[in-house]
Amino acid sequence: MSNQDSDNTRTDQLTFQNPVTRYPSISPPKQDQPEPGLDRELEPATDRGQYSYRGTGRLEGRKALITGADSGIGAAVAIGFAREGADVALNYLPDEQADAEEICRIIEECGRKAVPIPGDLTDVGFCSELVGAAAEGLGGLDILVNNAGRQIAVESLQDLTEEQWTRTYETNIRAIFLITKAALEHLPPGSAIINTTSIQAYSPSPTLIDYASTKAAINNFTKGMAVQLAPKGIRVNAVAPGPFWTPLQVSDGQPKDKLPEFGKNTPIGRAGQPTELAPAYVFLASPESSYVIGETLNVNGGMPSP
Ligand code: NAD
Ligand code: MG
16 A cells, blocks of 8 residues: 555645644654665655645746656655646656656646656666657756765675765766756756755765765765856756655665664754755746855755855
């Protein structure tokens, strides 16, 4: 049985409320899913905004490609974008088809177009094919969200294989380079590129040496590309999430014994729900952030960050 979020009693993100109690502090039971995990099997279920994100027309008529859009943060961004009036192309791995279909259905319920494009971002040729297929399916492209990522916790450097190191780098940073390069053929002035980095870019966990270093690279790539593309009217920014409850965490992203405590060490005292990130991506995609360039927006429950 699917555990898809069915709570339609939630308040929306624009209602005045206490952020500490907006969501309960969860204590996820120990659980394991093969990589990549599925949202539909996550306990407890997440809020990706299906019942809580209220759009106000901030991305009317926009055309967005989002990687890793089937689940977690990418799914929440896809729902937020669609509610704000954008059509969305979604990339994800073929094994994630069930999660992706759910998000496509929600996008279409908003009266927006959903273009599903499954494929593996470690495949160099696929990265540029993906961009072409998104531009064709949407009739153009003016938002790119590089959000896909892989995170596998390993206790010591001795146990970190070269294979894992390479795969993490191929997924998390080489794909961003390849997709961004391919997207430049399509993005008109006014477009926005948003990369998903992490608090790990500044505060690396000792179990995430490969992953955390890709996130530092993403921050640096974001700033360099922001300077390069600013004169062309294309803004590049990043979002750095803290601990968010997503399938990444149960498909070996965290040591299993740490799951019940996940996110409790933040000043706000709880893990974030994916939809709490959507407004950050909407802001950076929308023309209202016209003078925000090369910024990393930290959304992490209050953990001090540079
Ligand atoms: P998630 O598992 O829901 O999303 C990650 C997605 O990456 C997967 O759904 C999958 O579609 C995609 N992906 C992985 N390998 C791929 C490949 N080879 N080809 C194509 N797609 C691939 O988890 P999430 O937490 O929503 O992660 C989204 C992003 O947020 C990642 O970049 C992650 O590093 C980042 N992040 C997450 C957290 C957190 O606490 N959850 C914190 C900081 C940053
Ligand atoms: Mg997924």
